[in-house]
Amino acid sequence: MTKTLLIDPAEARQRGELTAPTIPINAYVPDSAREAARFGRDGLRCIYSDMVLIREFETMLDRIKKEGSYEGIAYNHKGPAHLSIGQESAAVGQCYVLEPEDFIFGSHRSHGEIIAKGLSAIRKLSDGALTTITRSYMDGAIQRVVDQFSRADTVQDNAVDYLLYGALAEIFGRETGFNKGMGGSMHTFFPPFGVMPNNAIVGGSADIAVGAALFKLINNRPGIVIANIGDASMGCGPVWEAMMFAAMDQFHMLWEQKKHPPILFNFMNNFYGMGGQPQGETMGFGVLARVGLGVNPAAMHAERVDGYNPLAVADAIMRKREVLLAGDGPVLLDTVTYRFSGHSPSDASSYRDKTEIDLWREQDALLGFRRYLVENGHAEESELDAAIDSARNRIKRVLEAAISLDLSPRIRHGDQIGAMMFSNRRRERLADGEPDVLVPLEETRLKVTQEKFRFGLDEAGSPHPKLKTLTYAEALFEAMIHRFYHDPTMIAYGEENRDWGGAFGVYRGLTEALPYHRLFNTPISEGAIVGTAVGYALSGGRVVAELMYCDFMGRAGDEIFNQMAKWQSMSANVLTMPLVLRVSVGAKYGAQHSQDWSSLVAHIPGLKVYFPATAYDAKGMLNLALRGTDPVVFFESQRLYTEPETLVQGGVPIEYYEVEEGEPAVRRTGTDITIITIGATLYRALEAADILQRRYGLSAEVIDARFINPLNYAPLAESIRKTGKGVLASDACERGSFLHTMASTLSQLTFDYLDAPIVVVGAPNWITPPAELEEMFFPQASWLIDAIHEQILPLEGHISAAQRSADELIKRHKAGI
């Protein structure tokens, strides 16, 4: 959507045919002399010893899981172990040639990649850099353990012990693991070595890795990003979304950089998705690399690479790295490999024949590469045997340390986990430097919004003309532009964000103020919109992603529930997640565009959930979210975008301010009954309060919760204690509504003061009907009064239209409605 691109019908309708590049398959031609020159004799032996170390590490885990001991050391490991025995050459070949600043993201089966990338980084970092990293990470806690058991006499050797110990302690759930045990086997990672989060959701790393690559591109950081995902993940929607996102034409056509994010989708193709076979059974691509043809004219530079030859892999990575650094990505690699081990220790391999496993064992890269080294005179048998002995001894030492409860304690108290859920920091900017902008702040649309009335009513209480009064949407704009001009890392994207200014005009004026790389349109890929934002944020940038309608959250379910919410705590606060997800709650658009799903995210630990209902809060709460370091799902109401501030005296300040996090706002004080709302229902509650006062002489206290999480219950409980009566209302469907959590919590806090149960008024458990019938669906002022009359305090002379008796409640729930 940009006027600079013309869609020419003559071109679109022209006859022709599409030609596509050919896809090389295992095209690498071994050449011993060239390889010796390229990697050196030492280098080739390192590749072997790295593979041996990984094989021994995983063999140890396999024995521990299946037999309960390794080399006479007994241990019961309760957690998972998804091993990659047989895949070492693919991991080492890839990582050996990467630089420390290159990132790899992995899967549940990534022990090999973690170790390979770690060993590669250790070899390339200076002793000083290594020491700084190991002594400062987690305040040196891991290094202090290593100092107690390591027999290393060099910094590098010590760092290898550090790497293996940090990973194994993590796998065993110890506080001295890389992520204090919060990640475990499937998620172990160590950012200082470029080992980024490994994801237990199949394909989960694809869009996150694209976000990390976006971070490198936009913030001029060195290196490339690899998403190591399995062949079976090619069936996952978010993986496709990630590839579409990475291949967007605008990167080379519209962005100033003329570069694509340096992302390599590396499919570790071991031919099995747990037990199903993508090739021949569960998918139809035949050769996985073929998929590149469907993504962009360059066919993603796709290749199939022989992952059983580490040098073929290394060669491919070196070539593709150049492509990516030149900005010509994305790249797809189909790295053929095979796991001898089962999917997990409980896997009886009922889906494959032993003959097949034996065929691959005959081709085992550890044997093949060893033969190659010896036959070509790159190494002596004795040197290679020594590598095996050394690996075994090292693994034994590391295992003994990692199982020791003295050296490697577990977290003792659950509260420590609670304390990791949020980072709760405040950061004006996440990097130094001047933010890239097109015009000075004074010349932006801010000039227009600041001229407007900042409060909706004049001194006589009559409304100002709407066009001349600052609205909720414009208040959001003011918060956005403030942070854009303060934090150079801040970017925003979503559907229709640029040019259109967002479907509801919140970003109107930003297109003129910001270059493409700070504000852009995405494909209609909600999964990738959120997933890439997760990757951008955990790489260190501030990002605002937008979902046009709350109803589209389902399309980004995993990205919101499992990724955005969890990486701060799964990393033990090594990572932060300065990601604000703006979610617009619809109205008038029926069943799939008018749902308040704030309760869904309220249920997910690790998310902050805000829902402003006034223009003052729209700006003050977005300001708050945009200075924080935590993931915030920021709900906005389409009923309110065009509304000015009418409740907070003085209106929306021109200058910067923040609303205090978690604090509800008392919108009207009262003594007889408390009404607490979330979202736009606030205005219906105020209407109900008017009727209660006028017709029944009751004084209602109306409180706008504003926050769902975190939320300070103290003032809410204080009000209920005073009045003894509470009604909670929002537009969310009543069943499973967050308001029931609020009601239950408040009941616990105020039971002895209650004159009636705290009542929840939500939308019925139906679909949202058409606009013409919305009054049947969204809570109205009269519904609040009916609820009070029927369940709390019968009102003299009131005639209730609602059926809220106990019988009716049971009947409805029995019917499932």
Place this chain on the structure above:
Amino acid sequence: MTVPVVMPKLGNTSESAIILAWRKQVGDAVSVGDVLAEIETDKAIQEVTSPAAGVLLETLYAVGADVPVMAEIARIGAANETKAETTTSRPAISPRARKLAAQIGVSVDQISGTGPNGRLIERDVRALQARTAKMTPLAQAKVRAGEFSAPEQGTGVRGRITTKDLIPTTIPREEVRNAETAKRMPLSGVRKVIAARMVESLRTTAQLTLHASADARALQAYRKRLKHSGKPHDIERITLNDMVLYAVSRTLPQFPYMNALLKEGAIWQMDSVNLAFAVDTPRGLLVPVISDADKRTLKNLAAESARLAETCQMGTVKPHELEGGTFTVTNLGSLGIEMFTPILNPPQVGILGVSAILPMPVEIDGETQFVPHIGLSLTIDHQAVDGAPGARFLQALAQNLGQFDLLLAF
């Protein structure tokens, strides 16, 4: 497992109903849908049917009791179950009310709750406290001891309740009253509603009554023709009142401000005329509603008014047939009333009282003649309608009645 039987909520306005008879006795076998009891609401006589099959284990109220809607009135269970297995329900009390009662030292045993399903809530304790405050210390002590309960008002100075006002709790209240000469009838059912509505009407509206009369010759002539038309029964049975209702239904649409409701701080001019009319029944005044009266023919309107009047008399009128009126007509003409001031039926803003047809001197061609006239008394809510507009409506109505035969052409 026992299944509770609750007093049904019939219509939106019912708060309680009176048990007229138990049709099943404790121990009787019942099946789903069997009539257990007959009840009388403020509007009609209804039946309570069994929600389950089994045995009627227990009835919780005696005949004559006025029971809040949704309260449990009986229990159905398996034959081998006994009452003892069921939980006896004691009046519910909110934590706040209980705490407050303890705090101010009042015993809540004597009062009944006004919360949902009779729950005793804060305001009940506050009311008791207010009453207690008006009691002499000796009376308070006696009430606390549990032998006496206190009436709402006392006979002491400024209504102070003294020991001689106390009602012994050991003897049922009815017996105390029966000892006196007066016959005490609890205000309940239709009576209770009428009482509340009338006071509410006078309290919340500004009533102004305008009197006029209409030439009744055309009405009488037409009525006579119908009566002797030899047409089917339903034509013959069209009454003078039906004709007045018809005239009102045709006049109101020209005066939308009269076919209106005053509620929620606004005047609501209604699209169609839902004409309420007063029916005198043994249980008291009932006001059924002829929906869309302005769209009915005279014959159809008359048939509906006859049907509604009959169901009111029988006590079988449905609650919804008593709701939704936009204007009311009340007729005391057959009782010889010459003029009266009808009381508004809020939120309606107008009610027409119809009086007897009486000869009235009229000057025709310089000569005084006696012409039969029908008396019309229009009460309007001056909040919504001023005197002159009200008078214009009444004038137009009188003209339409005077030319009733022409009106039929509309």
